[in-house]
Amino acid sequence: MKALVYMGPGKKEWKDAPKPILVDPTDAIVKVLKTTICGTDLHILKGDVPAVTAGRILGHEGVGIVEEVGSAVNNFKKGDHVLISCITSCGKCEYCKKQMYAHCEDGGWILGHLIDGTQAEVVRIPHADNSLYPIPPKANEEALVMLSDILPTGHEIGVLNGAVKPGDIVAIVGAGPVGMSVLLTAQFYSPAQIIMIDTDESRLELAKKFGATQTINPAKNDVLKIITEQTKDGVDVAIEAVGIPETFNICQDIIRPGGHIANVGVHGKSVDLQLQKLWIKNITITTGLVNTNTTSMLLKTVESKKIQPEQLITHRFTFDQMLEAYEVFSNAAREKTMKVIISNG
Ligand code: NAD
Ligand code: ZN
Ligand code: ZN
Structure with missing residues (x-):
């Protein structure tokens, strides 16, 4: 089969790889129908994640069809989507x-990290009963790919x-x-305002389409000044989804007394935790790795069209264009x- 293989820092190949086989009785072998690329894949490719070694097939998002299940898999059978x-x-x-x-x-393995992943024609899924979710054969597969990682991340760790x-x-x-996944899922809880802050104007425009009530570009505007003028004493919830000290600082500046700072970004270096000004405001700070424990709930919201995460898709490729897809995503x-x-075919 063909797969996107990490060949060491800065190197990747779309090449032949051995087709995975059942290893444990709780495994399933899944033919990947659709996959995508995540910022984490780019971090791995740069060599920023030393746990990932050369030879690893990347990718941790996708939908597919079950080809084979081990003897201890109860919830899935060949042909299930x-x-x-x-x-x-x-x-x-x-x-x-x-x-x-x-x-x-x-x-707790992130696919494409310590075990081979989904940017391949076929993938082995350990503990299939708890790691796969059934979807109808005619489901909107492209929308559901967004539920492998980014939607649960935005919902659980952000919202x-x-x-x-x-x-x-x-x-x-x-x-x-x-x-953007935070933005889509925050709307389940009826906030009065959602302010999106980013330095990329075209992303801010998209955010408005997806429900942001206001956008601010910190490269052009003083975020604290604008928020102070508009809100009296700051925002109730500040969600960090970049992963750099500057943006964590914005959250610390704009939070109001009793507010929550939810950190989603993965930080490569330490942030300046300004407890001296947070303690007196009774601020709660949270952070974490996505647990994917709201995936079933999110599936229902996509099936009922309460949210349409396919809005996030800007480009489409076939499997033999995998390297081109990386070029565009990078x-x-x-x-x-x-x-x-x-898409596979
Ligand atoms: P991304 O790089 O596509 O988006 C980051 C955004 O930040 C970009 O739109 C960029 O323009 C903006 N930005 C950069 N510098 C800025 C600045 N100084 N001020 C304002 N905006 C700025 O990343 P992504 O894929 O959306 O992921 C976001 C973060 O979430 C990453 O750190 C990623 O590693 C992390 N993440 C966390 C989890 C988790 O489980 N906690 C899971 C997945 C991803
Ligand atoms: Zn990811
Ligand atoms: Zn367990």
């Missing part, structure tokens, strides 16, 4: 019982951790696929890319 979760988990250990699937004692509630003023810093500002879809 499935959504693949970016996190594989046993469903039985102490952490899984708390729905902290990312910390599963026999998994739920930030405790967004009706009437809140919410600020989201970062209008990439993750920040040059997001130039190509105006949000999410790409790569």
Whole structure:
């Protein structure tokens, strides 16, 4: 089969790789129908994630059809259409019982990280019963690919951790696929305002289409001044979806007393945690790795068209254009890319 293989920092190849086979009785072998690329794949390719070694097939998002299941798989059979979760988990250990699937004692593996991933014609899914979700054969597969990772990330680590509630003023810093997923799912909870903050004007324009009530470009405007003028004492919830100290600082500046800062971005270096000014405002700060414990709920919201995450797709490719898809995704500002879809055939 063909697969996108990480060949060491800066190197990748779309090449022949051995087709995966069942290893454990709880495994399923899934033919990938559609996949996509995540910012994390670009971090891995740069060599920023040393745990990922040369030879690894990348990708942790996708939908597919079950080709084969192990003897201990109860919920799926050959021919079933499935959504693949970016996190594989046993469903039985102490952490899984708390729905902290990312910390599963026999998994918590992000596909395309410590095990081979979904940017391939076929993928092995460990603990299939807990790591796959059934979808109807005629489902909107492109929309559902957004549920493997970015929608649950935005919802769980941004919106739920930030405790967004009706009437809140919410600020989201970062209008990439993750920040946009925060924007789409925050609207479930009826905030009064959602302010999107980003330095990329075309992303800010998209954010308006997806429901942002206001946008601010910090490269051109003083964010704190604007928010102070408009809100009296700041925003109720500030969600960081970039992963750099500057944007975490914006959240610390604009939060009101009693507010929540929900950090979603993955920070390569330490942020300046300004406890000296946060303690007196009774601020709650949260952070975390997506657990994908709201995927079933999100599936229902897509099926009922409450949200349409296919809005995030800007480019479409076939599997044999995988390298071209990477080129376009890696040059997001130039190509105006949000999410790409790569289809098998
Ligand atoms: P992205 O790079 O596509 O988007 C980041 C956005 O930040 C861009 O639109 C960019 O224009 C904007 N930006 C950059 N510098 C800025 C600045 N100084 N001020 C304002 N905006 C600025 O990234 P993404 O794929 O949307 O992911 C966002 C973050 O979420 C990343 O750090 C990623 O690693 C993280 N993430 C976390 C989890 C989790 O489980 N917590 C899961 C997936 C991704
Ligand atoms: Zn991802
Ligand atoms: Zn577990």
